[in-house]
Amino acid sequence: MTHSKTIGLAFGALLASTALAGAETLTIATVNNGDMIRMQKLTGAFTEANPDIDVEWVTMEENVLRQKVTTDIATKGGQYDIMTIGTYEVPIWSKQGWLVPLEFDDSYDVDDLLPAIRDGLTTDGELYAAPFYGESSMVMYRTDLMEEAGLEMPDAPTWDFIKQAAEAMTDKENEVYGICLRGKAGWGENMAFLSAMANSYGARWFDEEWNPQFDGEAWKATLTDYVDLMQNYGPPGASSNGFNENLALFQTGKCGMWIDATVAASFVTNPDESQVADKVGFALAPDKGLGKRSNWLWAWNLGIPAGSAKTEAAQKFIAWATSKDYAELVASEEGWANVPPGTRKSLYENPEYQEAAPFAEMTLESINAADPTNPAVDPVPYVGVQFVAIPEFQGIGTAVGQQFSAALAGSVSVDQALQTSQMLTQREMMKGGYIK
Amino acid sequence: MARTVTTNRKLVFTVIGWAIGLTLFFPILWTFLTSFKTEGEAIATPPSFLFFDWTLENYLTVNDRSDYFRHAINSVVISLGSTALGLLVAIPAAWSMAFTPTKRTKDILMWMLSTKMLPAVGVLVPITLIFRDTGLMDTRTGLVIVLMLMNLPIIVWMLFTYFKEIPGEILEAARMDGATLGKEIIYVLAPMAVPGIASTLLLNIILAWNEAFWTVLLTTNNAAPLTAMIAQYSSPEGLFWSKLSAASMLAIAPILVMGWFSQKQLVRGLTFGAVK
Structure with missing residues (x-):
């Protein structure tokens, strides 16, 4: 050169x-x-x-x-x-x-x-x-199992129907469980699902004066139904299942229904990853007839x-x-x-x-059905559907999530879990200066 | 009288040894196998052990998405640098504590160890602020200093234990022969403590290599080591187990090879002084 x-x-x-x-x-x-x-x-x-x-x-x-x-x-x-x-x-x-x-x-x-x-x-x-x-979140279900059970999933199911379908689809001998839901403790794990479920049951995290509401009947009904559903028709060890664990269960044909993030739709319908890709149907997250759905x-x-x-x-x-x-x-x-x-x-x-995107319409309807400024049946002082947008929530949400996860595992009763959650939330809210 | 070891007893110990070894190695073997599976096969039940369609796709994806060599070089520089700097500080410190102890030597050793009892996240904000103000954020220099400080108590403790095994009289004899302090450490102490120094070096390289709190939090791109690369492949929403396994294999490969070749020194150093 x-x-x-x-x-x-x-x-x-x-x-x-x-x-x-x-x-x-x-x-x-x-x-x-x-x-x-x-x-x-x-x-x-x-x-x-x-x-x-x-x-x-x-x-x-x-x-x-x-x-x-x-x-x-x-x-x-x-x-x-x-x-x-x-x-x-x-x-x-x-x-x-x-x-x-x-x-x-x-x-x-x-x-x-x-x-x-x-x-x-x-x-x-x-x-x-x-x-x-x-x-948002929605119901993903196995169309073949639903047909075998002689049921038809409505576009907008109720919690009563979900329970009926879960019972009909469960076949524990063949390791098929009617419903898979999040159980792993964490504010973004089980509490995302349970806060959204509670909204549909008429429960809320706080009243307008920032008083925790775990001592109310609505939360009791939410947690009782959740624990019953999962203990009777859910997979074993559900208290340590998060999104990924349930995704693996659903993709390998072990779940009849799964209520979780809409983003999962593209995973469960992908034939490269899912063994049930061509047998998946979608429906809106369930409600309890109170005007709010359980989607986040x-x-x-x-x-x-x-x-x-x-x-x-x-x-x-x-x-x-x-x-x-x-x-x-x-x-x-x-x-x-x-x-x-x-x-x-x-x-x-x-x-x-x-x-x-066959799941597009359901995704849009689910997103539109959620209202972050007015998430519960009763008025609330916070923003957020499956969370409360205050800095203290990460800590409180995870601590309450641990109680609910323990209730699912059977190590504490539903009443004990709610009582402890009420106490710890109240203490944290007092520390944060929200209540006196 | 020497103990006689029967063949049966030998056999039992060998079987137990192999069982423990294989159990410890199994997660690495499983990660290795998963890294060659498709995402679908990675979650299949029952899992397939060897009979699946082996694919290199995950390694190609990792190579495509991440600059592996940059991360690997950062890991090498950070782990070697922090260990070398640590030894430079710790050898004189351990020498003084082992050969010229004072009333407070034991307290100092305990105090040094007590710094390891504080969870790292407790000093996250102060260290972040110091890094921000001194311009050390996302630099290898910054990480070398932090990891050196994190591992210093362990280095001092290990060296102190080895040095204590060396008779002080030998050093005294060297001094009688007119050796200066520097010569005494370099020509007399260091050669005798080579196994101890070598195992301290190896253990600390491994500790620094695997450190995944500060290396992830104090870096963005330039100084990010392999630990930060692995953190890119984990996801709470989405099953990327094969890709994560491939990234993990690439990250542990160099240290695994190094550990394999130096296992004799490691074992010797770690059991040094344990049985008398």
Whole structure:
């Protein structure tokens, strides 16, 4: 190689590195799920259109992510420019002034966001995070077992029907259990399910004065029915089953019904993973005839921590990742069935999406049926369907979850579990200054 | 009188030894097998042991999604760096405690050990703030310092135990011959303590390699070691067991190989002074 060529190449490399050094790098913290991994793959489309912005991903398991981003935002560590946060964090963090309010131009079409999701992300009229993917919960059931049992699942079943069907489908000798529900203790595990179930039974976490309500009849009925259902028709060792354990049970044909996150629909109908892919039906989460269904509402959202020096670039990325154009991009690259669900009305109006995702209608109905600002039959002072958006809830929810999990395992009675839950919640709420 | 060991007794011990060994090794073997299965086969019941369609897909996915070599190099630098720095501090400390003990030596040793009794999360916020203000966030230097401090009590304790086995008279003799303190440590103490230093080194490399609290919380991308890479593949909503197993195998492979080759030193060091 001649000297001039070498110098030329070196100069070129220098220029390239200078250009790279000039690009603003956004560090994005996110969870490990299919939709987020897909977004990482498609980021090239964004950086091509915005050559002055570089994107760096940090993917983590949900609980690790929660610990990391909470530490970072509370200490203003500044490690991340965009954070993936849940609907639980957004109202709390926005009130603390930890998040930057988002502003979008008309082309983004904020009004296209599903109202149930948007309401949960809005504080004092300002949107503090943009939803990337949303989910609710619903009943997934084995159509073949239901037929064998001589029953027909209604689109909107009641808890009484679920009990009847669970009994008819259970065949313990062949390891087929009528119903699989979460039993593992945790505010995002069994308490997500049980709080939503309690809503349909007319129970609530707190009255309008923040007094815990576990001593009421509604909670007793909820927990008694749950424990009876699971002890009679559920799989053994259910008190340690979470989403993944139940998913494995359902996919291997051991559950007649499973009530859990709508995101599971795509897993259980995937023939590569599920042994029952062609025998799955869907229905709305059950109710008790009191006007509220037992479905929850969750969304993973993108937000900007206050103190980020790259707010403008971060906002640009969020606008891209949660836009209608992004949905089109995913559809063109990976098909409509893989577009992140549960955030925009326009997606559910799209006939191509409706055709590609047979569970789309049920997902939309489930999301629309949840109201985070008015989750229970009676009025409540908090936001959140399957959680209470106060900082103390993670601790209280997990402690109550342990009591309920113990009741399911049979180590304490339903009454004892409720009594202890009432006491510990009351104590924590007094400590937090909510009640005197 | 020497004890005679009957063949039967030998057989029983061999069987027990193998049973314990295989039980301990089974989770690693299962992870290895799962890493070659599809996600569907990974959750199949009854699980298939060897007869399934072996696939390299999970390894390809992990390689595609993560920069394995960057994470591996970070792991090597952080574990070797923190152990070397730890030894540099601990050898003189253990020397002074073993050969010139004072009234308070035992208390100091206990006090050092007591720092290990505090759950790490208890100092999460102060350490995060220090890292933020000193610009150590997401740097190898920061992790080397933190892991060195975390493992220092163990290093000092282990070295102290080994050094105590060495007769002080030998060091005195060296001093009589005119050896300076530095020469005494390098030419007399160190050669005699090689097995102890080697096993301390190996154990601490393994501890630093596996450390998954600070390495995950104090890094984002640049300094993230293999522990942070594994954390990317776990998910409470979705069964990614095969991919997680593949990531785990890749993460433990280097340390497994190292442990295999150095098991003699490890066992010797760990049982040093245990039986007299």
